Amino acid sequence: MVIVKKENLDINELSRIENLKKEILKETSVNVPFFDDANEGLNKGFPLFYLVFDDSKETFFCALSVYIPNDTEAEIYLISAPEKKSACDKSGVPKEVNSEGVDDKNKSDINDELENIIINLMDEIYEALTDVGIEYILFATDPKNAYNTSLITKFNEGEEPDFYDTCVYKLSVNEYKKVPVNFSEISLKVIAEAEDGDLNDIRFILKKDLADIGEAYVLIEGDVACLHSVLINEEYREMGFGRMLVNYSLNTAIDTYHVSNLILNVDSDNLPAVSLYESMGFKSVEVLRYYEI
Numbered sequence: 001m002v003i004v005k006k007e008n009l010d011i012n013e014l015s016r017i018e019n020l021k022k023e024i025l026k027e028t029s030v031n032v033p034f035f036d037d038a039n040e041g042l043n044k045g046f047p048l049f050y051l052v053f054d055d056s057k058e059t060f061f062c063a064l065s066v067y068i069p070n071d072t073e074a075e076i077y078l079i080s081a082p083e084k085k086s087a088c089d090k091s092g093v094p095k096e097v098n099s100e101g102v103d104d105k106n107k108s109d110i111n112d113e114l115e116n117i118i119i120n121l122m123d124e125i126y127e128a129l130t131d132v133g134i135e136y137i138l139f140a141t142d143p144k145n146a147y148n149t150s151l152i153t154k155f156n157e158g159e160e161p162d163f164y165d166t167c168v169y170k171l172s173v174n175e176y177k178k179v180p181v182n183f184s185e186i187s188l189k190v191i192a193e194a195e196d197g198d199l200n201d202i203r204f205i206l207k208k209d210l211a212d213i214g215e216a217y218v219l220i221e222g223d224v225a226c227l228h229s230v231l232i233n234e235e236y237r238e239m240g241f242g243r244m245l246v247n248y249s250l251n252t253a254i255d256t257y258h259v260s261n262l263i264l265n266v267d268s269d270n271l272p273a274v275s276l277y278e279s280m281g282f283k284s285v286e287v288l289r290y291y292e293i
Contacts, residue, residue: 050121052114061114064121066129073136074129075290076122078148119155126293136292143289152291161291166265167274169282173260177281181248188213190248204249206241213241216249225253227264230273243276 052061065077122139129137139155141148143165153160183190183206191205200220206213214232218225227249232242253259266273268287278284 050125052117062118064118064125066125068129068134072134073138074134075138075140076125076293077140078118078151115151115154118151122151122155139291139293140288141291143287152293156291156293161293163289163291165268165287165289167268167284168286168288169264169266169277170285171262171280171282173254173262175281176250176254176262178251178254179247181244181251183244183248190245192252202249202252204245204252206245214245216245218249218253220253220257220259223258223260225250225257225259225262227262238272242273243280246276246280 050064052063053059054061063079065079067075067077126137139148139152139161141152149160188206188208191207193203193205194201202218202220203215204218205215212233213236214230216230217228219228220226227246230242230246232245250262253262262282264277264282265288266277268274
């Protein structure tokens with residue numbers, strides 16, 4: 001097996017990656033720039049992904065994608081090769097397909113080699129991230145993926161790390177029922193400002209006089225608006241402010257950036273937020289488990 005980092009890819013490999021990207025995006029709804037060109041402010045000088053091939057580069061096994069949304073946080077995703085489903089299980093590990101294919105001993109050897117490669121890469125990524133001040137690193141996976149759970153446990157010296165589950169919700173702009181919001185009519189105002197100079201990450205702050213009622217962030221990536229970090233201060237909850245702020249934020253993203261799709265993550269046990277988003281038409285398309293490493 002060989003490992004290919006993004007900066008080492010030649011033009012022919014880039015063409016292959018574009019095809020892989022299209023296939024992978026069919027398999028996942030997560031709004032992560034797996035195989036996009038380096039996005040300023042996201043990769044912080046690191047390759048966005050590592051590819052694991054066999055020695056002949058004819059078989060793609062998996063990739064580790066590194067997503068860095070800000071100066072203190074990072075997320076790591078293990079991505080399998082979807083076109084190899086006939087020869088791999090859901091985790092991307094090769095399995096025996098016929099009598100002329102991989103025998104049990106070779107399959108075990110390949111599994112062990114692949115597992116060691118992934119753990120070593122995670123060590124390398126972890127050290128690189130912490131060296132530049134990243135404080136909070138998450139490993140994202142499907143809760144049902146036993147292989148990834150085993151990997152992260154081994155990476156964590158035999159103990160399963162703390163984790164939390166989130167639901168991924170999506171909604172196309174065509175399905176979104178736009179509700180106009182005018183805060184001035186109820187003596188409120190909202191301030192929209194770019195976060196840390198990033199014009200594509202907008203912070204919406206809802207205020208009443210000098211008091212902050214709440215805030216929401218919308219990250220724009222291509223034709224997708226990702227709503228995240230919605231917070232209404234405790235004394236203003238259950239008064240409808242959350243719904244108004246979410247509507248206002250999404251309306252602005254649609255009108256200003258002309259996005260086609262809306263996406264958000266919400267903790268699966270946050271029932272008020274789940275109820276709000278589902279009432280707006282959002283559909284749950286995936287559950288992600290975030291391990292804290």
